[in-house]
Amino acid sequence: MNAFTQDPPHIMTATTASCLIRYVEVWTPSPDNPGQVILESANLINPENLTPISPSVTRFNDGEGAIGSAMRQRGTVIFQDMPCADLERVRNETGADITAFMAFPVYFEDKLINVVAFGLIDGHGAVEIWTRDDRDELSISGSFYGGLEAFEYISQHVKFPKGAGLPGVCWKQGIPKMVNDPNGNPNFIRSFDRDPAKLTSVIGLPISRSYGYPASILLLMSSEANPLAKYSAIVKVEADQPTEEVPLPKMQATAIECGSNGSESISWQQAAVDSVANCGRCSIVTGDPIGDGYHSAIVVPFSKKGRTDRVMILAF
Amino acid sequence: MSRRHDRRYVEIANLTKAYPNPFGKDIEVVKDFNMIMRKGEIVSVIGHSGCGKSTVLTMVAGLNPISSGSLAVEGREVSGPGPDRAVVFQSPCLLPWMSTFENVMLGVKQCYPHGTKKERREICEYYLNLVGLADSMNRYPREMSGGMQQRVGIARAIALKPQVLLLDEPFGRLDSLTRMDLQDVILDILDREKITTMVITHDVDEAIYMSDRICMMTNGPEATVGQILDVPFKRPRQRQDVLDDPHYYDFRFALIAFLEKQEHAKDSHVAAVKERLNAPEKAESEVVSV
Ligand SMILES: Nc1ncnc2c1ncn2[C@@H]1O[C@H](COP(=O)(O)OP(=O)(O)OP(=O)(O)O)[C@@H](O)[C@H]1O
Ligand SMILES: [Mg+2]
Numbered sequence: 001m002n003a004f005t006q007d008p009p010h011i012m013t014a015t016t017a018s019c020l021i022r023y024v025e026v027w028t029p030s031p032d033n034p035g036q037v038i039l040e041s042a043n044l045i046n047p048e049n050l051t052p053i054s055p056s057v058t059r060f061n062d063g064e065g066a067i068g069s070a071m072r073q074r075g076t077v078i079f080q081d082m083p084c085a086d087l088e089r090v091r092n093e094t095g096a097d098i099t100a101f102m103a104f105p106v107y108f109e110d111k112l113i114n115v116v117a118f119g120l121i122d123g124h125g126a127v128e129i130w131t132r133d134d135r136d137e138l139s140i141s142g143s144f145y146g147g148l149e150a151f152e153y154i155s156q157h158v159k160f161p162k163g164a165g166l167p168g169v170c171w172k173q174g175i176p177k178m179v180n181d182p183n184g185n186p187n188f189i190r191s192f193d194r195d196p197a198k199l200t201s202v203i204g205l206p207i208s209r210s211y212g213y214p215a216s217i218l219l220l221m222s223s224e225a226n227p228l229a230k231y232s233a234i235v236k237v238e239a240d241q242p243t244e245e246v247p248l249p250k251m252q253a254t255a256i257e258c259g260s261n262g263s264e265s266i267s268w269q270q271a272a273v274d275s276v277a278n279c280g281r282c283s284i285v286t287g288d289p290i291g292d293g294y295h296s297a298i299v300v301p302f303s304k305k306g307r308t309d310r311v312m313i314l315a316f
Numbered sequence: 317m318s319r320r321h322d323r324r325y326v327e328i329a330n331l332t333k334a335y336p337n338p339f340g341k342d343i344e345v346v347k348d349f350n351m352i353m354r355k356g357e358i359v360s361v362i363g364h365s366g367c368g369k370s371t372v373l374t375m376v377a378g379l380n381p382i383s384s385g386s387l388a389v390e391g392r393e394v395s396g397p398g399p400d401r402a403v404v405f406q407s408p409c410l411l412p413w414m415s416t417f418e419n420v421m422l423g424v425k426q427c428y429p430h431g432t433k434k435e436r437r438e439i440c441e442y443y444l445n446l447v448g449l450a451d452s453m454n455r456y457p458r459e460m461s462g463g464m465q466q467r468v469g470i471a472r473a474i475a476l477k478p479q480v481l482l483l484d485e486p487f488g489r490l491d492s493l494t495r496m497d498l499q500d501v502i503l504d505i506l507d508r509e510k511i512t513t514m515v516i517t518h519d520v521d522e523a524i525y526m527s528d529r530i531c532m533m534t535n536g537p538e539a540t541v542g543q544i545l546d547v548p549f550k551r552p553r554q555r556q557d558v559l560d561d562p563h564y565y566d567f568r569f570a571l572i573a574f575l576e577k578q579e580h581a582k583d584s585h586v587a588a589v590k591e592r593l594n595a596p597e598k599a600e601s602e603v604v605s606v
Contacts, residue, residue, distance in 0.1 A: 135352040137544065154570045159544040161350035186581030189543050191573030
C-alpha cells in the first residue's frame, strides 16, 4: 500500500472550526490578450454559503499586482505584513478579517489556465512556498504561519533534495500529494508538536513546470483549529485523450487518493471532477451537485504527461 | 565563492548502492541519495544504525563501488580512492610495529614523493603538534590510549593535504571529555585548512556543534536523504556560545524528532519496500522512500 494513501489511524470528521481560507478568486487568461488575466469569480466563504463579491479590479497584466506576479513568476506569491494592494483591496471589499493574500498559477502542461487566489484568516495553520535553489534543493521562499513558531523557525533552515520530504516527493513525481496526521506520518518529516497549532493534514502542489519539473511546490497545512477547508482531498482521475480545443476532456474520478476523511469516497466526487471537465479549468461548484453538508467547493486540476491526472477539492 | 566547482565541490546525484540478495532481487540499501557540498563545508550525516551512512561515505571515498547515480569531487567523477580524499574510521588502524611518527610518515612519503627528508619530517611534526601529540611522536600504538591513537589517525589523514576529509564516527569509541577535546582539535584544523568534510555521527550535539549542515538519512533499505538542516552558527565556534544560543534546542529537537520518527516507522517502511518489490508494475505510481 502506498504510504501516502494510508488511512489515518483515526478518521477525522467534517469540522465546524472556522476555515483558514476565507476568500477565493479565480482568474482566467483573457481570450483577446494572452498577457492578461480577467476575473472569473470572487467569493467570500461563509460557514453557510458563498457570497459573490464584485471587485473593483477585474483585469491584471502579466507582472501586475499579486495576481500578475504569480503569472509572471510561474509560482506562488504570498503577502502578509508588507503593503500589498490586493490584500488591502480584498480587506476593503469584503470587510472580512483577512490577514494574508496568496495567489498561484494553474497550468495544463505549459499552458496557463488559471490564477487562483486565497484570502486567509489569522488562524492556526501554514502555507509554504518551496523553491529550487542553486544546490538543487528545495528551500522556503515565502510563507504564512499561524501558531507554529518553533516549526517556522526550524523550517527556514530545512532543505529538501529531490525525493525528500513531502515537497521533494511532489517535485520528483510532479503530482499533488496529501498526507493526513502529519505528526504520525513518516512521510512528513518535520516535527511541529512543540507548537500550539496541531496540524491535521498537509497538501503539496507542484506549481508550473520548467524542464519537465515543477518550478516550485506549494504546501497548504490544515490545523485542528483552522482546517484549510471543511473538506479537502486529492482525487485520482482518468481523463479522455485531450485535444487542442478540449484540453480537459471528460474524466472519471477513480479514487480519493487522500481526503480529510481518509480514502472514503464522497457522493459528489464525480460531480466535482465533471465541473472541471465542463469548463476546461478550475471551477467553483455551488448548490445542487454538492451534498453531504457542504455548500460549495473549489476544484483545481493538475496535469501530468499531457492529461489531467489528479484534482484537488476544497469544500466548504 | 563564485567558481562553479567551489559551489558544488562534492556532487552526489541519485547515488544508489545495491547488494546482491541470495533470495531475490538485489537489495538497494541506499537509493537516490542527493547532496551537494560547497568547498570547505562540514556536513554531518546522522541516521539509525545500519541505514547506510558508512555505505555513502565509503562510496565517496572510492572504496566501495557505486551501483548507479553519480559522484564527483571538484567536477571529476570518483572512480576509486585518491589522494584528494582522506578517510578516518572509528578505529584508526595504526601499524603496531611503527611509532606515531612513522605511522604518519608512511602516508606523507607517498603524498610528497619529491619532498626532502627534512620537509617531510616538518610536515609530520606540524600535524602531530596540531593534534597535541608533540610529546608522543616516538610512542608505539600499544603505549597509547584510544583517544591518542585516534589523534594519530587524524594527523595521518590531514597530513596528506586532502581536499575532502571523510570521518566515519571518528569519536565513537571515546569518552565524552576526550570526544569534546578531539572535536575542537578537528574544528581548529578545519577552520585553518578549509577542508570539505563529511562526518558521520550518532551524537546530535556533536552534529550541531561541528557542522554547517546536517544530513538526516531515512531508514534502509532504500535509505536516502530525509532532510538537510542548515546550522547557522558562525565559525569558528565556541562551544559555550553554541550551547547558549537560544535556538540550540530548536536544532536539537528537530534532530531527535527526526530520529524518533524514523525509529517509529521502521517496520512499516520495511514492509512497504517489500510490498513494492513484490509488485513491480505498481512501482511508477508508488512513493519513493522518504
Ligand atoms: N558487503 C555487504 N553486503 C551486503 N550488505 C551489506 C554489505 N555492507 C553493508 N551492508 C548492509 O548495508 C546496510 C547499510 O550498512 P552501513 O554500514 O552503511 O550502515 P551505517 O548507517 O553505517 O550503520 P552504523 O550506524 O551501524 O555504522 C546494512 O543493512 C548492512 O547490513
Ligand atoms: Mg557505519
